[in-house]
Amino acid sequence: MKVDIDELKSRFLNLEFDKKDFELDPEKVAIVARMSGETLPQFSDPAHPDFQAPPAFIASLAAGRHLPINFPEFGGIPMDGGKAVTCIKPVRAGRPLTGKTHLHDIYDKSGRSGRMIFLVSRMELFDENGEQVATSDSRTVIRERAS
Numbered sequence: 237m238k239v240d241i242d243e244l245k246s247r248f249l250n251l252e253f254d255k256k257d258f259e260l261d262p263e264k265v266a267i268v269a270r271m272s273g274e275t276l277p278q279f280s281d282p283a284h285p286d287f288q289a290p291p292a293f294i295a296s297l298a299a300g301r302h303l304p305i306n307f308p309e310f311g312g313i314p315m316d317g318g319k320a321v322t323c324i325k326p327v328r329a330g331r332p333l334t335g336k337t338h339l340h341d342i343y344d345k346s347g348r349s350g351r352m353i354f355l356v357s358r359m360e361l362f363d364e365n366g367e368q369v370a371t372s373d374s375r376t377v378i379r380e381r382a383s
Contacts, residue, residue: 239310239353239380244342253304254337258297262329265289288326294370295319299337299359310353310378317354317375325369327361335359340373351380
């Protein structure tokens with residue numbers, strides 16, 4: 237059975253399916269930044285006046301659900317297709333954040349091994365004032381099973 241990408245888009249794109257609260261521990265953010273080789277003090281020193289979470293740390297935040305309820309299974313093994321973070325404002329550790337997740341895109345590509353379906357889940361992060369501070373996209377790749 238070939239997956240109908242347009243039908244999936246019409247049913248599932250841009251519908252919020254998860255909401256999760258976070259509060260980033262400043263010391264943990266700094267430790268992870270330093271361990272990953274970050275040297276800029278605004279990412280590695282909690283005492284810095286502009287201390288904030290680096291994009292790599294933001295990419296590690298995970299929603300409670302990966303896909304909407306009732307999203308069809310395609311068969312095959314889902315694989316991590318990569319992450320992308322866009323910081324709109326500094327993401328401050330030690331302050332409440334709310335992540336709201338939706339499917340941002342669904343597309344396919346054909347390759348040597350057959351058709352691959354890409355699902356892009358986008359978590360939009362909001363600060364305690366409700367202002368959006370970042371987006372974190374997670375791509376999942378699923379090779380469509382041959383009929």
